[in-house]
Amino acid sequence: MFYLSALLFGLAAGATNQGILSLFQQKFTGDGTYYGHTDTGMCQYNPPSLPPAALSPKIKYTVALNKPQFQDSFGCGMCFKVHGSGKGSGNSPITGDFFVFANNLCPECHAGSLDFAVSGDGRWNIEIQAVQCPVGNTKIEYKFQGTNPYYIKLQVRNARIPVTEAEMMQGGHYVSMKHTADGFWELSNGHQVDQTGGVPVKLTAANGDTVTDIIPNLNNNVVLHGKNQVQFKLDPSLPTA
Structure with missing residues (x-):
């Protein structure tokens, strides 16, 4: 039984690793939406204790990651590069290239999509790719x-x-x-x-x-x-x- 449990654990860990690494190795297209300013979320990085990576000047926003790529919360604390083309609908277009920190789950979002923790309006075409977080000299x-x-x-x-x-x-x-x-x-x-x-x-x-x-x-x-x-x-x- 011990060896079977170890084997199943190893298989699950391998699938999780591959799922996470695919976010670094590929670019994904989806929708960028807004759900209003808040620093709290599913991942429970509650203020005033946001991780240093989230407070890096390189990070522009905190976001809710779509459910398929949230991967049962292994996506908590991941960082992403976002490219916004400005194409879509609404009054608050997402444009340019910038980095974000995932601290929440967007249950209704599809793969490639992010919900931004800022006030805004509309649904905009974005491209995302995971990046190593800008931790600088800070530690785990x-x-x-x-x-x-x-x-x-x-x-x-x-x-x-x-x-x-x-x-x-x-x-x-x-x-x-x-x-x-x-x-x-x-x-x-x-x-x-x-x-x-x-x-x-x-x-x-x-x-x-x-x-x-x-x-x-x-x-x-x-x-x-x-x-x-x-x-x-x-x-x-x-x-x-």
């Missing part, structure tokens, strides 16, 4: 929700490339965590996580890059910075902001 961050030593719900924030596998130290070895629909990682198997000197985690990005870090404690609802101060390497094979 963490935030717990409803967590105790026997139940972990962890948000991994500000990753240059989306995290598609998260593991946490338990009983002296890393245990895989389950990704949740709201973009967190969950561990709930009835065993206590290791906390001596902090909570060790291993994170793997969609391109296979892996980092290990130590989260200092299990404090809930605050942004935490890892002791190892890690970030995924810039991947020369993927576009970047």
Whole structure:
């Protein structure tokens, strides 16, 4: 049973990686629409704790990503290059090239489409492609929700490339965590996580890059910075902001 579970987990992770990487490797056309100014969303990057990448001067807007490419919230925290032709209908045309940060889900949007978190009017032709987020010198961050030593719900924030596998130290070895629909990682198997000197985690990005870090404690609802101060390497094979 263990080997079957591991095989199924590996197949699911592989499909997720391919789905994420396809957003970097291709350009997609769709509609750009508006849903009004707000910094909150499905991904729960609630102010004042937006990740540094979202606050980069390179990022023009936060957006809601269409449901097919949101990929059950693996799209949370991704960055995209948008090209707007100005063609469409309404009073607020989307024009030019700029970068956006995905912090929400647009349930009714089709693949290639974004809903912009600003006031505007109309439906406009856009082209989108995922890019490595403009994290600069900032590091991966963490935030717990409803967590105790026997139940972990962890948000991994500000990753240059989306995290598609998260593991946490338990009983002296890393245990895989389950990704949740709201973009967190969950561990709930009835065993206590290791906390001596902090909570060790291993994170793997969609391109296979892996980092290990130590989260200092299990404090809930605050942004935490890892002791190892890690970030995924810039991947020369993927576009970047």
